[in-house]
Amino acid sequence: MSNPIESSTLWTPEVASSFDPAAEVVIAQGDCLEILQGLPGDFVKLIITSPPYNVGKAYEKATGLNQYLDSLEPVLEQIVRVLSPEGSLCWQVGNYVADGEVFPLDIYFYQRLKAKGLKLRNRIVWYFEHGLHASKRFSGRYETLLWFTKGDTYTFNLDPVRVPSKYPGKTHFKGAKRGQPSGNPLGKNPSDIWRIVVQDWETALWNIPNVKANHPEKTIHPCQFPIELVERCVLALTNEGDWVLDPFSGVGSALLAALKNKRRAFGCEKEEEYIEIAKRRIADLHSGALRYRQLGKPVHQPTGREKVAQIPMEWRNTEAKA
Numbered sequence: 001m002s003n004p005i006e007s008s009t010l011w012t013p014e015v016a017s018s019f020d021p022a023a024e025v026v027i028a029q030g031d032c033l034e035i036l037q038g039l040p041g042d043f044v045k046l047i048i049t050s051p052p053y054n055v056g057k058a059y060e061k062a063t064g065l066n067q068y069l070d071s072l073e074p075v076l077e078q079i080v081r082v083l084s085p086e087g088s089l090c091w092q093v094g095n096y097v098a099d100g101e102v103f104p105l106d107i108y109f110y111q112r113l114k115a116k117g118l119k120l121r122n123r124i125v126w127y128f129e130h131g132l133h134a135s136k137r138f139s140g141r142y143e144t145l146l147w148f149t150k151g152d153t154y155t156f157n158l159d160p161v162r163v164p165s166k167y168p169g170k171t172h173f174k175g176a177k178r179g180q181p182s183g184n185p186l187g188k189n190p191s192d193i194w195r196i197v198v199q200d201w202e203t204a205l206w207n208i209p210n211v212k213a214n215h216p217e218k219t220i221h222p223c224q225f226p227i228e229l230v231e232r233c234v235l236a237l238t239n240e241g242d243w244v245l246d247p248f249s250g251v252g253s254a255l256l257a258a259l260k261n262k263r264r265a266f267g268c269e270k271e272e273e274y275i276e277i278a279k280r281r282i283a284d285l286h287s288g289a290l291r292y293r294q295l296g297k298p299v300h301q302p303t304g305r306e307k308v309a310q311i312p313m314e315w316r317n318t319e320a321k322a
């Protein structure tokens with residue numbers, strides 16, 4: 001789609017409540033299926049979302065797995081319809097668990113999205129070090145983000161999302177370039193395993209990647225996206241002025257990642273309370289007051305001297321007695 005707005009004039013704190021091709025940010029309240037049905041086709045460059053997982057969070061009612069998957073089918077159809085031919089879908093899910101049995105949702109959704117003609121480009125593992133401890137299986141420490149494109153020609157900007165090389169001083173060891181640096185001065189490809197968002201030791205309760213506890217982005221929402229996770233997708237898969245859509249936008253993390261990078265943002269959300277928070281965060285982004293974790297900020301490594309990194313006195317006594 002053509003881009004009628006100069007990128008330098010993009011993002012205002014004005015939030016439209018229904019689709020307007022000239023708007024910079026829209027949050028439509030209601031059922032995303034109905035909202036998507038009213039949108040034009042082929043105009044969104046990136047759809048990035050974390051759908052309800054059917055685990056009985058405050059905003060959802062848990063149902064059987066197949067019923068849950070079937071209920072999202074019409075939404076998937078609409079997503080594919082509104083996606084630009086050069087566009088991408090990033091579908092972020094974890095596990096559905098019933099009676100202690102784990103059902104990896106990405107496997108189920110892959111089949112359904114592939115059947116709608118989308119092509120998988122990466123299955124990205126979003127890995128984090130902390131979370132709930134399981135007692136009857138190994139503790140879950142990753143979720144997945146399925147990156148599909150609608151066609152074979154798609155936007156992919158690697159340079160804005162490169163990460164520092166481990167050995168930037170590496171050189172070619174033979175041939176015409178022998179002795180010259182072999183890497184890229186902008187850094188390396190971030191790969192398909194993302195260890196994203198680890199909160200600063202000083203301010204966090206845990207050294208965590210997902211938005212929980214004392215993370216600077218935390219709101220009342222039970223499962224927010226870290227803005228940093230979305231930003232990497234926005235920078236790599238869209239250009240300035242493109243539309244980014246989150247059909248389950250919650251407190252607007254995907255919208256913030258888009259606006260922060262001068263993309264247009266469209267969210268659908270059924271809960272008014274979350275929309276109000278999203279609007280406040282957009283106003284805060286605009287005024288410079290929004291707290292968020294910077295993209296690419298290095299992961300904190302404990303030195304071992306922190307109190308929480310040391311063996312508790314009680315356990316030392318136990319060891320001594322044993």
Ligand SMILES: C[S@@+](CC[C@H](N)C(=O)[O-])C[C@H]1O[C@@H](n2cnc3c(N)ncnc32)[C@H](O)[C@@H]1O
Nearest residue numbers: 031032059224225248249250251252253269270
């Ligand atoms: C997993 S959360 C997404 C959170 C979001 N990524 C964020 O960072 O805030 C799913 C969201 O979808 C909303 N939701 C669930 N079903 C919906 C529907 N049919 N239409 C619109 N929103 C819906 C829920 O209220 C919830 O906020």
